[in-house]
Amino acid sequence: xxxNFPNALTCCNLICGCMATGAAFHGHFTWAFAxxxxxxxxDFFDGMAARALGISSPIGKELDSLADVVTFGxxxxxxxxxxxxxxxxxxxxxxxxxxLPYTAFIMAAFSALRLxxxxxxxxxxxxxxxxxxxxxxxFWSSLIVAELPWLASPRFxxxxxxxxxxxxxxxxxxxxxxxxLKFKNLTWRDNRVKYIxxxxxxxxxxxGLLTPLGLTAVPLVIIWYLVLSMLSLYxxxxx
Numbered sequence: 386x387x388x389n390f391p392n393a394l395t396c397c398n399l400i401c402g403c404m405a406t407g408a409a410f411h412g413h414f415t416w417a418f419a420x421x422x423x424x425x426x427x428d429f430f431d432g433m434a435a436r437a438l439g440i441s442s443p444i445g446k447e448l449d450s451l452a453d454v455v456t457f458g459x460x461x462x463x464x465x466x467x468x469x470x471x472x473x474x475x476x477x478x479x480x481x482x483x484x485l486p487y488t489a490f491i492m493a494a495f496s497a498l499r500l501x502x503x504x505x506x507x508x509x510x511x512x513x514x515x516x517x518x519x520x521x522x523x524f525w526s527s528l529i530v531a532e533l534p535w536l537a538s539p540r541f542x543x544x545x546x547x548x549x550x551x552x553x554x555x556x557x558x559x560x561x562x563x564x565x566l567k568f569k570n571l572t573w574r575d576n577r578v579k580y581i582x583x584x585x586x587x588x589x590x591x592x593g594l595l596t597p598l599g600l601t602a603v604p605l606v607i608i609w610y611l612v613l614s615m616l617s618l619y620x621x622x623x624x
Contacts, residue, residue: 391440394431395448398424402456405526409463414533417464418526424456425519450500457518458496461525465489465550468529473542485543488550495554496521502558513563516556520607525553527603556611563614578617585609 401424408416431449435441469486478485496518503509503517528536535541564578573580586606593602 391431391435392445392448394427394434395445395452398427398431398456399452401427402452402460405456405460406463409460409467412467414464414530417460418530421456421460421522421526425523428453428519446504450504453500453518454497457522458493461522462489462493464526464529465492468536469543469546471537472546473539475542475544478543485547488547492550492554495557499557511567512565515559515561516563518557520610521553521557524604524607527600531600562618564617578613582610582613
């Protein structure tokens with residue numbers, strides 16, 4: 386029975402992704418966001434359980450990627466699909482209002498490409514090349530929940546949403562090196578960028594709890610992660 390425990394957790398991730406997609410199509414963005422977070426938790430613990438039990442199988446690896454495509458690719462894309470129906474359309478873009486929402490699923494396709502690339506790329510054992518799909522999913526789902534009134538206001542429109550979606554899709558499969566929160570030891574010298582990231586993340590989340598910033602802190606954490614990763618490429622003291 387223990388042999389199937391990690392795969393059971395992965396299936397829970399998949400179920401969360403399916404429910405998040407359904408919630409998104411019904412416009413229940415908060416539920417979709419909560420289910421994506423639940424899927425991310427299951428995704429974290431299925432790998433931990435497999436390592437703790439000394440269990441590793443090809444079917445587990447494939448199942449994990451399939452679950453991640455749904456939870457971190459299709460579900461946030463479904464939220465974007467709904468958002469395209471709520472945002473403003475400039476007059477010149479109005480004729481595209483009937484079909485432009487479907488372009489949201491470009492991000493789901495790029496998420497699948499990202500996961501396939503990750504499975505085959507031997508460079509990504511201790512770090513990432515390109516934006517991880519969970520980070521992308523958490524960015525979009527939290528942003529939509531936290532900033533929906535602004536996103537649906539005249540200050541934002543479908544053109545910007547489309548361009549930002551394309552930018553996120555590019556980041557998923559880009560060659561941008563990003564650090565991973567994997568610790569071989571706890572020394573400052575070997576993990577300074579990770580400790581700086583965790584400290585900044587804690588400050589942002591506290592600000593979200595104690596100030597009107599609220600849930601907007603979550604997408605800001607993802608932006609902080611990208612900025613710090615890029616800084617570490619050019620600032621030797623951060624490496």
